[in-house]
Amino acid sequence: MITEKSVLSDKYSAGPHGLGDPEDRTLRKVELEVLIPKLMREKAKTEKCIQEVADFNHCCKESSILMVVKCRKENSVMKSCLSSWYLNEDFRKLCTEEYLKERSEYRRTGIKKPMKRA
Numbered sequence: 001m002i003t004e005k006s007v008l009s010d011k012y013s014a015g016p017h018g019l020g021d022p023e024d025r026t027l028r029k030v031e032l033e034v035l036i037p038k039l040m041r042e043k044a045k046t047e048k049c050i051q052e053v054a055d056f057n058h059c060c061k062e063s064s065i066l067m068v069v070k071c072r073k074e075n076s077v078m079k080s081c082l083s084s085w086y087l088n089e090d091f092r093k094l095c096t097e098e099y100l101k102e103r104s105e106y107r108r109t110g111i112k113k114p115m116k117r118a
Helices: 007-013 029-048 050-070 072-086 089-109
Strands: none
Touching: 029 050, 029 072, 029 089, 050 072
């Protein structure tokens, strides 16, 4: 029995470790709609809106059960900051490039980059 390989299966099984071509810059739907937005949220929280996130977390710790009522202002400020970065096209491009660089390195070496813990 002879089976044909599809072009799509070749694309994702190429490369030195069978993980895909390290130089391929095309993005799948899941990368565009899930993985890159997730990277954007993480970077915005840990690099761009540090003070807003810290203020909200402090308020929540101080308010305990009443945090939903007492921390509305801090939550609003934090959400506003995060949203502004999430909608920023330059930031999206920066995160996309970072994602592609990490994916390329993974495909080249077969070693996943450890997740950062906040």
